[in-house]
Amino acid sequence: MAAASRAGTPDGHPRARPADRREHILDAAEAEFARLGFGTTRLQSIADTVGIRTASLYNHFASKDELYAVVLERALEPVHALLDEALANREGSALPSGLMVAFADLYAAHPAIVHLFQHEMLVGTDAMHPLMRNWLTRLSEAGRTHLEQLYVAPGRWKPEEIPLLQLAMFNMVCGFFSAAPLHSVLTGSDVGSDRALAQQRAFLQRLEHALIRFQAPHEVSLASGFDEGED
Numbered sequence: 391m392a393a394a395s396r397a398g399t400p401d402g403h404p405r406a407r408p409a410d411r412r413e414h415i416l417d418a419a420e421a422e423f424a425r426l427g428f429g430t431t432r433l434q435s436i437a438d439t440v441g442i443r444t445a446s447l448y449n450h451f452a453s454k455d456e457l458y459a460v461v462l463e464r465a466l467e468p469v470h471a472l473l474d475e476a477l478a479n480r481e482g483s484a485l486p487s488g489l490m491v492a493f494a495d496l497y498a499a500h501p502a503i504v505h506l507f508q509h510e511m512l513v514g515t516d517a518m519h520p521l522m523r524n525w526l527t528r529l530s531e532a533g534r535t536h537l538e539q540l541y542v543a544p545g546r547w548k549p550e551e552i553p554l555l556q557l558a559m560f561n562m563v564c565g566f567f568s569a570a571p572l573h574s575v576l577t578g579s580d581v582g583s584d585r586a587l588a589q590q591r592a593f594l595q596r597l598e599h600a601l602i603r604f605q606a607p608h609e610v611s612l613a614s615g616f617d618e619g620e621d
Contacts, residue, residue, distance in 0.1 A: 412450050414440045420461045424502035427509030428458055428519050459521050465503050466525050468496060473532040477539065489536070490594040493563045498587055504567040530556065555601065562597060566590050
């Protein structure tokens with residue numbers, strides 16, 4: 391019995407390596423923060439999901455705030471990287487598939503990002519966690535730089551309209567995922583289905599052309615992103 395206890399956890403499961411355990415904690419914490427928001431999430435629930443005691447969680451993260459900070463860093467740094475890539479490729483098109491489509495692809499692969507945003511925005515400006523506020527500021531500044539360098543110079547939008555353009559683009563991309571129940575009611579399909587994602591990608595291409603690219607919206611077909619026979 392003693393030998394088994396040294397080889398594994400008290401319930402007989404193999405002990406995870408520290409690096410693996412840390413990732414398991416981050417996965418569980420991200421899911422909880424995305425589902426409940428920072429204020430409602432309990433460390434006990436995260437520890438239960440991972441299969442450890444709450445006290446053991448503190449061996450990896452000193453506090454709930456520190457855990458939240460690492461979750462946000464891991465989830466939102468790819469968002470910032472997309473904006474950096476757009477600026478690096480600012481000669482010609484922003485990204486091969488368009489920036490809005492690139493964000494939609496990222497959020498489809500990692501929907502927790504949208505829900506992390508959503509929960510903090512719903513609590514209001516005053517109650518928003520400072521860590522999320524810092525990330526929103528950082529991402530907003532990078533997005534504004536991107537839009538100003540690529541789209542203000544041709545005269546399509548006035549500088550004072552850039553924040554409104556940012557907000558519209560954010561809502562168009564994130565709203566598709568955060569309003570999944572409404573999408574199901576309106577279309578009868580799940581936002582995660584291949585067909586729905588293909589339709590959204592094609593729609594965002596048309597929208598981006600209409601807002602920014604000077605290409606007529608009808609030049610990109612909604613049907614271009616999927617085969618007619620696909621479910």
